[in-house]
Amino acid sequence: MVNVAILGYGTVGSGVYDVITRNNSHIGRRAGKDINVKYVLDLREFPGDPAEKILVHDFDTILNDDDVDIVVEVMGGVEPAHTFVKNALLRGKSVCTSNKEMVAKFGAELLEIAKEKNSNFVFEASVGGGIPIIRSINESLTVDHFDEISGILNGTTNYILTKMDKEGLAFDAVLKDAQDKGYAERNPEADIEGYDACRKIAILASLCYEKQVDFEDIYTEGITKISSEDFAYARKLGYSIKLLGTARKIDGKVYAMVAPFMLDEENPLHSVSGVFNAIKMHGDMLGNVMLYGKGAGKHATASAVVSDVIDCARNLGHNKIVYWSPEKRTLGDIDTFTTKFFVRVKGVVEKTALEEHFGGVTLVSGIENETAFITEEISEAAYKKAAENFDVINKIRISK
Numbered sequence: 001m002v003n004v005a006i007l008g009y010g011t012v013g014s015g016v017y018d019v020i021t022r023n024n025s026h027i028g029r030r031a032g033k034d035i036n037v038k039y040v041l042d043l044r045e046f047p048g049d050p051a052e053k054i055l056v057h058d059f060d061t062i063l064n065d066d067d068v069d070i071v072v073e074v075m076g077g078v079e080p081a082h083t084f085v086k087n088a089l090l091r092g093k094s095v096c097t098s099n100k101e102m103v104a105k106f107g108a109e110l111l112e113i114a115k116e117k118n119s120n121f122v123f124e125a126s127v128g129g130g131i132p133i134i135r136s137i138n139e140s141l142t143v144d145h146f147d148e149i150s151g152i153l154n155g156t157t158n159y160i161l162t163k164m165d166k167e168g169l170a171f172d173a174v175l176k177d178a179q180d181k182g183y184a185e186r187n188p189e190a191d192i193e194g195y196d197a198c199r200k201i202a203i204l205a206s207l208c209y210e211k212q213v214d215f216e217d218i219y220t221e222g223i224t225k226i227s228s229e230d231f232a233y234a235r236k237l238g239y240s241i242k243l244l245g246t247a248r249k250i251d252g253k254v255y256a257m258v259a260p261f262m263l264d265e266e267n268p269l270h271s272v273s274g275v276f277n278a279i280k281m282h283g284d285m286l287g288n289v290m291l292y293g294k295g296a297g298k299h300a301t302a303s304a305v306v307s308d309v310i311d312c313a314r315n316l317g318h319n320k321i322v323y324w325s326p327e328k329r330t331l332g333d334i335d336t337f338t339t340k341f342f343v344r345v346k347g348v349v350e351k352t353a354l355e356e357h358f359g360g361v362t363l364v365s366g367i368e369n370e371t372a373f374i375t376e377e378i379s380e381a382a383y384k385k386a387a388e389n390f391d392v393i394n395k396i397r398i399s400k
């Protein structure tokens, strides 16, 4: 029998308890051992809840119990989650977590401790909810050099952008609707400003490119400036607008960014709608590969966490190799990164005046008293310099 302790009994924690309880014999068969939830840690009381009898309020009860083999951390936030996880690993327990903030910041450190202690630190649910992207990178996509990993990594913003597109609504109205339906937090900043996607692409880039990518170094732009007019242009051009986290390796340098992009119909991410996430990668042997599924939600996320529990139960006393060196990777200068830009400027501007600054452009007709156009592939620095000469309403990068 393998004993599990769940830290945090919120949406994901109660989902993990529910999944382990409901699918217990199936999970035990897959793990090769019975899985038992011995403790649930939370500061709150849950009278009448099935987990009430195993509820504890002090982490030391779990830490000091040598019968606990696997700790599931689903509290969120960096502290005290990091301290709890570190101490559990130092005591030789394996840890599964969905906590992207903690993994992005301390993933390399925690993996090193697990290696020293012959245990495992696993974090499938930290990126892409129920999508098995982490295990795919670590265990399946192990042959190729990947020159790109890009994805729709945030369900909340994808829900908002999809609704703006399909219903022609303004950002604020859709955000309010998403909050009312529970798809967006009351404080939506981490999602709509791209911070959540930033941590997720930092984790994916660290794993894909094997060295620590600090999320603070990643250029991040959210979706708050995207308007229904932008969608009207995008529809006319056959594009969708998606918040992408992207990391590319070009001539040995890694460039990473989170920003809204216009995607043409050929792009496999073009039609990923609603709260769904998808991640596509391009390898030198495999070519393109894409994973698609629910990026958030109680049971989808819990399913990924419990798949990690099974993995840890199968590998007790055996550390699985994960390449993520704590050595910092210096990212390529984003100013040198090149892309095409869709740009809207105020007023009626002659093409020649635009081309004087931006180089070749293609005009896009649309709204009165403004000029919309698409540039050739130019660098971020060249765009910024050219844009200083105009009253820019908005600009959106076009995905390659």
Ligand code: HSE
Binding pocket: 126, 128, 129, 153, 154, 155, 156, 157, 191, 196, 295, 296, 297
């Ligand atoms: N707020 C996140 C999202 C939850 O919308 O994708 C899953 O990480």
